[in-house]
Amino acid sequence: MISEQIKSIQESLPEGVRLIAVSKFHPNEAILEAYKAGQRLFGENHVQELIAKHESLPSDIKWHFIGHLQTNKVKYIAPFVSLIHGIDTPKLLKVVDKEGAKAGRVIPCLLQIHIATEETKFGFSREECLEMLSSGIVSELHHVQICGLMGMATNTDDEAQIREEFHTLHALFEELKASYFKDVSTFKELSMGMSDDYPIAIEEGSTLIRVGTKIFGERDYSKK
Numbered sequence: 001m002i003s004e005q006i007k008s009i010q011e012s013l014p015e016g017v018r019l020i021a022v023s024k025f026h027p028n029e030a031i032l033e034a035y036k037a038g039q040r041l042f043g044e045n046h047v048q049e050l051i052a053k054h055e056s057l058p059s060d061i062k063w064h065f066i067g068h069l070q071t072n073k074v075k076y077i078a079p080f081v082s083l084i085h086g087i088d089t090p091k092l093l094k095v096v097d098k099e100g101a102k103a104g105r106v107i108p109c110l111l112q113i114h115i116a117t118e119e120t121k122f123g124f125s126r127e128e129c130l131e132m133l134s135s136g137i138v139s140e141l142h143h144v145q146i147c148g149l150m151g152m153a154t155n156t157d158d159e160a161q162i163r164e165e166f167h168t169l170h171a172l173f174e175e176l177k178a179s180y181f182k183d184v185s186t187f188k189e190l191s192m193g194m195s196d197d198y199p200i201a202i203e204e205g206s207t208l209i210r211v212g213t214k215i216f217g218e219r220d221y222s223k224k
């Protein structure tokens, strides 16, 4: 049961960790069931699907965009998105800033860091991230706010490896918090952990876990 899963995960969370219910590929009825159980943060990774759900579901839902975001689609979500987790290039950050300006708001964002061994995953390397921050572009952008980092661990059964990857991401987060984001109180989120690895992520300092399957069951990709 969706509502029971929401409640049991919510009750297990330590203070300072928030649950994002990843509702991609699941219908509005499933989302409403989670909503009725008190869930308000939801994550989606396709722009069209996110727009359709935003338009048809309660307006106090906070929508997080958790997937790979194409620059030409930013404009569609800029007016309402609560947090964009997957900023993975300086170009995307600039486009989000431009669309934030058009929408008359400051858009909260996370920088995605590539911590997994798989090549297929997106994100800045540590070096690319440091390079972008030292280039100074962030201070020129007034319609984005970098609130922290996001990462995905390797899809493996090796718990030690997963822990090590989350640990590395947390260390980079602390390093940036003590340097580029010193005195920036809004730099405080570390988005890591999914259905299979969120307990490890929490132990390693996550503040936002992104959980789909464990709440809603398997996704039915054939419907899309």
Ligand SMILES: *Cc1c(COP(=O)(O)O)cnc(C)c1O
Pocket: 022, 024, 045, 066, 067, 152, 193, 194, 195, 196, 210, 211, 212, 213, 214
């Ligand atoms: C789909 C997805 C999740 C949720 O994955 P589950 O294994 O179903 O919990 C989390 N983060 C991102 C970026 C995703 O695309």
